[in-house]
Amino acid sequence: MVSASPSSQASSRAASQAAPRGQTLLLDGITQRYGQSVAVNDVTLDIRGGELVALLGPSGCGKTTLLRIIAGFLAQTKGHVIVGGETVDGLPPNRRSVGIVFQNYALFPHMTVAENVAYGLDARGADRATQRAEAQRMLDLVKLGHLGDRYPRQLSGGQQQRVALARALAVNPSILLLDEPFAALDKNLRLDMQIEVKRIQRLSGITTILVTHDQEEALSMADRVAVLSQGRLEQFSPPTQIYDAPDSLFVNTFVGSANLLGGVLVDFDRGGGRVRLDAGGLIETRAPKGDLLPGARVTVCLRPEHLRVDPGAEGVETLNGVVEMGLPLGATVVHEIRVGDGSAVKVAEPRLERGLLLAPGTPVRLAPVAPRLASVFAAA
Amino acid sequence: MAAALRNVTTYDLKLAAPLALGFVVFFITPLVILLALSFQADPQGSHYGLTQYVNFLGDRFSLGVLGSTLWLGVKVTALTLLLGYPVAWLHQRAPSWAKGTIMLLVLLPLLTSVVVRTFAWVVILGRQGIVNASLAGLGLIDTPLKLLYTESGVVIALAQVQMPLMVLPLITALSRIDPNLADASSVLGSGHWRTFRKVILPLSLPGIVAGCLLTYAAAITAFITQSLIGGGQMLFMPMYIYQQASTLQNWPFAAAISIVFLVAVLVVVSIFNALGRLSRGYTNA
Ligand SMILES: Nc1ncnc2c1ncn2[C@@H]1O[C@H](COP(=O)(O)OP(=O)(O)OP(=O)(O)O)[C@@H](O)[C@H]1O
Ligand SMILES: [Mg+2]
Numbered sequence: 001m002v003s004a005s006p007s008s009q010a011s012s013r014a015a016s017q018a019a020p021r022g023q024t025l026l027l028d029g030i031t032q033r034y035g036q037s038v039a040v041n042d043v044t045l046d047i048r049g050g051e052l053v054a055l056l057g058p059s060g061c062g063k064t065t066l067l068r069i070i071a072g073f074l075a076q077t078k079g080h081v082i083v084g085g086e087t088v089d090g091l092p093p094n095r096r097s098v099g100i101v102f103q104n105y106a107l108f109p110h111m112t113v114a115e116n117v118a119y120g121l122d123a124r125g126a127d128r129a130t131q132r133a134e135a136q137r138m139l140d141l142v143k144l145g146h147l148g149d150r151y152p153r154q155l156s157g158g159q160q161q162r163v164a165l166a167r168a169l170a171v172n173p174s175i176l177l178l179d180e181p182f183a184a185l186d187k188n189l190r191l192d193m194q195i196e197v198k199r200i201q202r203l204s205g206i207t208t209i210l211v212t213h214d215q216e217e218a219l220s221m222a223d224r225v226a227v228l229s230q231g232r233l234e235q236f237s238p239p240t241q242i243y244d245a246p247d248s249l250f251v252n253t254f255v256g257s258a259n260l261l262g263g264v265l266v267d268f269d270r271g272g273g274r275v276r277l278d279a280g281g282l283i284e285t286r287a288p289k290g291d292l293l294p295g296a297r298v299t300v301c302l303r304p305e306h307l308r309v310d311p312g313a314e315g316v317e318t319l320n321g322v323v324e325m326g327l328p329l330g331a332t333v334v335h336e337i338r339v340g341d342g343s344a345v346k347v348a349e350p351r352l353e354r355g356l357l358l359a360p361g362t363p364v365r366l367a368p369v370a371p372r373l374a375s376v377f378a379a380a
Numbered sequence: 381m382a383a384a385l386r387n388v389t390t391y392d393l394k395l396a397a398p399l400a401l402g403f404v405v406f407f408i409t410p411l412v413i414l415l416a417l418s419f420q421a422d423p424q425g426s427h428y429g430l431t432q433y434v435n436f437l438g439d440r441f442s443l444g445v446l447g448s449t450l451w452l453g454v455k456v457t458a459l460t461l462l463l464g465y466p467v468a469w470l471h472q473r474a475p476s477w478a479k480g481t482i483m484l485l486v487l488l489p490l491l492t493s494v495v496v497r498t499f500a501w502v503v504i505l506g507r508q509g510i511v512n513a514s515l516a517g518l519g520l521i522d523t524p525l526k527l528l529y530t531e532s533g534v535v536i537a538l539a540q541v542q543m544p545l546m547v548l549p550l551i552t553a554l555s556r557i558d559p560n561l562a563d564a565s566s567v568l569g570s571g572h573w574r575t576f577r578k579v580i581l582p583l584s585l586p587g588i589v590a591g592c593l594l595t596y597a598a599a600i601t602a603f604i605t606q607s608l609i610g611g612g613q614m615l616f617m618p619m620y621i622y623q624q625a626s627t628l629q630n631w632p633f634a635a636a637i638s639i640v641f642l643v644a645v646l647v648v649v650s651i652f653n654a655l656g657r658l659s660r661g662y663t664n665a
Contacts, residue, residue: 120568
């Protein structure tokens with residue numbers, strides 16, 4: 001089996017300290033069917049060496065399925081997985097050089113922490129001394145060097161997760177897969193571990209795929225975020241672009257919060273467009289997505305921080321409304337405004353600028369803080 | 381709420397009382413009587429002593445029966461484990477629709493009387509039985525093989541009869557193993573065999589121990605199967621005790637060998653139990 005690989009190779013690998021070693025990963029038109037249903041639909045991702053990519057999407061959108069295909073647990077119905085320029089489609093998991101941290105960590109309960117970490121090296125035929133040294137080095141990396149003799153059940157959740165990470169990294173994989181690795185941790189610990197994982201990933205330069213349905217996690221940790229919905233890739237961009245320039249209505253509403261307003265597209269060029277809102281007013285937007293012609297029904301997405309509330313000053317070509325409620329949320333103030341067509345619009349402003357909360361019933365005018373922030377999509 | 385919970389625990393003990401009473405009346409008391417009986421020096425009970433035990437332990441024939449019975453249990457347990465583990469493994473890996481079928485096949489023997497099952501083996505193993513008829517029909521043998529009334533026959537029949545006792549605990553143990561562990565093992569570079577040896581097998585040890593314990597206890601005390609398949613030539617402890625008590629009316633000796641048998645079984649059981657506790661120690665994560 002795999003233990004046929006010579007121990008000298010393992011020890012020389014172990015000797016080469018963590019140098020940037022990211023392999024490129026190309027998912028080429030991956031489709032996965034379960035009977036009639038399609039779990040992953042023609043997903044293509046071109047991931048650079050050393051990149052940290054987050055797979056973000058709601059439950060059941062195919063994130064785990066995609067991960068299992070990369071790891072080789074599942075043979076995809078269509079498409080190719082290409083690591084470092086070579087297709088690995090025919091290879092079983094034990095020949096793919098992939099490291100994986102499961103959501104429940106999946107540590108071997110009958111082995112000590114050190115034995116867990118050394119497991120992969122042992123499978124590769126490394127000698128005892130190498131195994132011990134390398135396991136210790138990995139445990140030091142995740143700051144658990146003193147706990148090698150414990151059993152997994154004697155560790156806290158965060159410590160178990162670090163062991164899982166050390167175990168995955170010990171075999172020097174070319175790709176690291178993390179399946180919702182922080183889901184089971186409480187909030188403070190989660191932040192610590194996110195920083196920790198990011199640090200280790202930077203240090204080792206390993207190409208990493210992080211599966212999550214937590215948008216903050218995806219936006220804060222990843223170099224690029226792939227948003228999936230119902231098995232389809234919606235957008236694959238850097239976090240700021242996902243947030244500021246979403247490609248689809250789904251991405252706009254799934255990432256961050258958004259006010260959706262109906263309207264009619266008046267005109268547009270490559271730089272931006274203008275939409276007459278049903279609720280009243282003309283608004284300057286980003287260039288509309290998709291094949292839209294002037295006169296088309298559209299949905300405008302305005303993030304709460306894209307708007308400003310001007311009390312009293314009602315105008316003709318403006319979006320007018322009445323304050324329903326005001327909430328002071330620490331650094332920001334959020335107002336809910338009932339606008340002309342009856343829909344509620346949330347507006348978030350820095351509290352220092354806003355000053356006083358507006359009383360319910362106050363008539364107000366809503367104005368964008370800057371032109372061309374809103375996104376426009378064909379009406380759903 | 382808290383009061384209600386406390387009440388439940390107190391009721392629990394009371395609810396166990398009928399069973400405890402039954403246990404004392406129908407198990408502890410006869411056992412004490414048996415023990416007393418075993419110290420009678422002669423069937424008339426004129427005086428007491430260790431005579432019966434001395435007789436048993438000094439008699440090579442009796443010791444031989446004890447030895448072969450304990451050894452029979454080992455062989456049956458080993459064979460059951462060897463055949464049962466793959467069945468449990470198959471059940472674990474099967475899609476859910478097949479699981480029901482496999483479970484039914486495993487449980488089926490329990491739904492028929494042990495006498496019926498044993499007679500089925502008589503039919504299968506006999507001189508004109510299914511095995512011999514098939515082999516002869518294929519021209520592989522001229523004279524029928526002797527299968528019935530041999531120890532191998534007893535071992536095979538007992539293994540089949542006791543199979544559920546082995547497979548059920550194994551299924552339980554295997555289904556408790558997180559499927560991600562096998563995936564983790566393979567992604568770390570292990571092939572199927574290494575994953576089995578290093579992860580699945582050690583983690584299923586509690587099931588192995590429990591299954592072996594049940595099978596062993598059932599196999600060495602299986603009076604009907606031992607006697608019907610073994611026939612007159614082979615003597616095991618249950619039949620030996622029966623002969624002494626019923627046929628020879630030597631109740632004190634029968635009681636004494638029962639006690640010896642009981643102690644021997646208890647020793648084996650406590651060894652299994654110790655192993656079980658060891659294996660559970662590290663699998664309870
Ligand atoms: N073995 C299977 N057989 C049939 N359908 C499956 C199987 N595994 C997954 N699916 C389906 O495929 C789709 C994608 O599942 P997947 O587990 O990849 O989702 P996910 O994005 O990881 O969701 P979550 O965030 O809840 O973990 C789901 O609709 C699911 O029901
Ligand atoms: Mg999942």
